[in-house]
Amino acid sequence: MSHPHEPVGEWWRDQVAALHRWGRLVLRDEDDSVHQMRVTVRRLRSVLATYRPLLDTEQTEPLRAELKWLAALLGDVRDAEVLRKRLRQWSAEHGPGPSGVDALRAALTERQAVGRARLLPELDGERYRALTAALAAADGFPWSGSAPGKKKLRKRLRRDWRRLAAAVDAAERADTAVERRRQLHEVRKKAKRTRYTAESLREVFGKDAERLAEAARSIQSALGDLNDSAVMIRAIEDIPGRDDALREFLEAEEAAAKAAEEKFASVWKKANRSKVHGWLNP
Template structure:
């Protein structure tokens, strides 16, 4: 029997199809395929967590566990890939890479190769095929007793938003710069969850969900820039030796991290506007 919130099911079917498609492209080593597959996994894990009270745990908890396993495999490859591209761009702007940068790039290339060596057999293996089959078998979003109403759906997104608010508040209250960045990293994760929930509800809440998705995407992007710099800084600091060029790269990334933090404040201010998030507190039936 159809349900008025079947569009959520359509969104889910799109993600299942995308996962299968990107998996094939990863095996063919297509450009950006690891990134896109990882994003798809994150979307699916995120919405399963957001709507967890409305789902049958016997069916969905194993799916969450297996998606977490797959996401970790993809992350090992993608994280090294991101850093390699970032350092390649920097090296192109500063001439031929001297020995220190070469050493860092070689370490990252090795990390990426090891990750791919673990990932590819799994994507061609029984565990992954079983996961894809289980996801496809849900035939729409796996509600336990039919999709909840608008009020229930809005409540789950509101809870994700409030977790994001709490993470940002914790960052703003942090006295230590390192603690502030840890809290901003948490805020980034909360922004992603809110974004993916809003995206899944575009056909239910229309422009309201679109505005929230756009705002949280901007938060995710800005804090993603911060995270990329922080991870690059950590990779440089883990090297046993650092020459002048590596120290120059380190300084560049530290400056970029500071810049991303500064850019976050206006992005967050814009996201907090009533036009963006006010609909989350509306009584049922009042959303435009």
């Protein structure tokens, strides 16, 4: 059990409380609630992975598995929300869409409806209640013993950062555009983990952790734009018999994906500075 004033334990309790709060708002269909609940689940999953060698894994591995299940349910709904928003923005600029855009709109609306039909009963079911009860039962972060000191915590964050940097190197060495995008997707995942770990350590490392979390967030944001375009491209390609308007939308998303890739280079250059991550070195 964590000490009541142990900083990471306090952060954990805040996230568990946020999960409860957002879950209630999702059931009420409040705006942005699915997105916020999904982010909270990601934070919990991410830190459980980062700190795994320091945790009571008999307790935390089942939590990770159940959080993964919940993340998948939320992801189905949230991805459809994002795509529908992108389509609305494009349609507002280009006027009412003909058959191809209408078909895409209908497909995305159905995708969101199906996702919500799966999600909502689960949020009111026994499996979700058991998960939230187990998360709360930890009463702070579920360390295997006493809370680790700064040295061990810094080591876990340093490992996340180095994995992020290695993923960027792999993307820069990619031989094809397809491989580069695949590697950049890995960069985005590593950036999220680095960000969430740094956020959990704000009370431990102060401004250093805040600066690193912000750098990782900027990477995540830039590559999130690329990911949204890539997912939309796949959704458009699934529509049979694309017409001129849908082909125009596809071209716009491909251009947006390319622009996001180009933007990432400058974002990474700014993030990969000694001022941001030099304090992690032993």
